[in-house]
Amino acid sequence: MAGRRLVDGASAARGVGSNEIIDAYLADLGARLHGPAHARRAVLEEIRTDLVDSVEQFTRQGMPEADAARVAVSDLGSAAVVADAFAGELAIVHARRMLRILLITGPVVGVWWFILLAPDQWASYPGMLIAAIPALPIVAAAVATAIVVFATTGSLIRWVPEATPFRTVILAALVGLACIVGDLTVLSALLIRAVTGSAATLPLGIAVVAVLASAIRLPLAAWATVSTVRIAGRLRRARPAGGRIGDRISDRPGRG
Missing domain, CATH: 1.20.140 (Butyryl-CoA Dehydrogenase, subunit A; domain 3)
Structure with missing residues (x-):
């Protein structure tokens, strides 16, 4: 579901959680997107959902959520690459x-x-x-x-x-x-x-x-x-x- 947030008590205790990693990535991506506000929001929601789903998949395999978030972000690509991918749309x-x-x-x-x-x-x-x-x-x-x-x-x-x-x-x-x-x-x-x-x-x-x-x-x-x-x-x-x-x-x- 769009906008879902993950709760990771162990990662939060270390000061870095999956939510923070995803939010930082989306903030970087949002600054690189150019177009009408509603279209940019739709892209960010789509990417958030994709990342959350990937994190859940990795955590079911036993990976800590913070590590899963880093892997999900890495697999998706840098914010610059993703912004370029959506530039045409x-x-x-x-x-x-x-x-x-x-x-x-x-x-x-x-x-x-x-x-x-x-x-x-x-x-x-x-x-x-x-x-x-x-x-x-x-x-x-x-x-x-x-x-x-x-x-x-x-x-x-x-x-x-x-x-x-x-x-x-x-x-x-x-x-x-x-x-x-x-x-x-x-x-x-x-x-x-x-x-x-x-x-x-x-x-x-x-x-x-x-x-x-x-x-x-x-x-x-x-x-x-x-x-x-x-x-x-x-x-x-x-x-x-x-x-x-x-x-x-x-x-x-x-x-x-």
């Missing part, structure tokens, strides 16, 4: 979370710019719409990329090729960058209209809301992009997992 969780945030904020920001800048005849002349809102092709590309990421990292991997963690985070970073470019593009378009005097016909209230929406989303998109790029860098430095932890990772099911 945590990177995908992070990328999908960032994309959800950006996709949720997209319509909230975009609707105000559409109301503000879309010409009255845009339905009859789509080219006028793109000319008025040049960020639209960027938005379309970002949405398509996000859909590809979700499809190739979720339950659809039964039918489509599964994306590698590195490719996933790179695509997520590109979506974040597209959001930044899109916001800067519409802000620039509004600034140009203000400088040329053509913004006088635009509703001031909607313009203020649109600018504020982009101003709020810009740092969010920048944070999402930078954090994802950093995780991509860690993935490049991560060492391939081997041994028992490598077998555990390779046997994990697809991500939902």
